[in-house]
Amino acid sequence: MRAFERALELGADGQELDVHLSKDGHLVVIHDARVDKTTNGEGLVAEMTLEELRRVDAGKGERVPTLEDVIDTFAARCLLLIELKGEGTSVPTADMIRAKGVVDRVIVSSFDPAKIAALKAHAPEIETAVLTGRWDIDWVALAKEANADCIQFGWERHPEPHRLLTEDVFRRAEEAGLYMLLWHEERPSVIAELNKLPIYGVCGNSPELL
Secondary structure (H helix, E strand, O other): OHHHHHHHHOOOOEEEEEEEEOOOOOEEEOOOOEOOOOOOOOOEHHHOOHHHHHHOOOOOOOOOOEHHHHHHHHOOOOEEEEEEOOOOOHHHHHHHHHHHOOHHHEEEEEOOHHHHHHHHHHOOOOOEEEEEOOOOOOHHHHHHHHOOOEEEEEOOOOOOHHHHOOHHHHHHHHHHOOEEEEEOOOOHHHHHHHOOOOOOEEEOOOHHHO
16 A cells, blocks of 8 residues: 555556455455465465455555555555456456446456456446457457456567557457556656557566656
8 A cells, every 4th residue: 555655656547456365355455365475474365364465565565455545545646457356256356446437547457358258248337458468369359258457468578568559450350349557667758659569558676667
């Protein structure tokens, strides 16, 4: 939560976050399937209750927040890009978004098209994005499989990902009715080029550069 606050201070107009499901059915915001890397605890998120997850330290006393915590604190202040990571997160995430009345404040994404398709079937009014790190696939077909509204290119492994955004890519996206997000970029010269292109947004680890 402290990092999200800092991002807003640095000028971010959105936050990207990852969602898993606890053993007792709570949606929690944490990057990995295990708590080991980002907290002082050990174990799988899916095998821990919310109470157990609340006891681990994510740094300087920071606690693992729930999706509800994040929505309550930030949805009125910025866009939330919610990535479905854990199994079984599609329907509960959609239900939480509906219950909180923030359908117009979120985009739900995933690398797993099945997760997005499941959420979209349950709540077609929620905007969705399908993620891919590959540039050698039929990404329009991937988006159709997920019934997604957006294609999110995670091309950070490519040395010049902005060069992949050709006229053909924009034409195909427009024909398919898809808007585009790019993850992620921290080079000012590249950001300046991206700002000239008709993409919805750019994600980055240094929001002050965007």
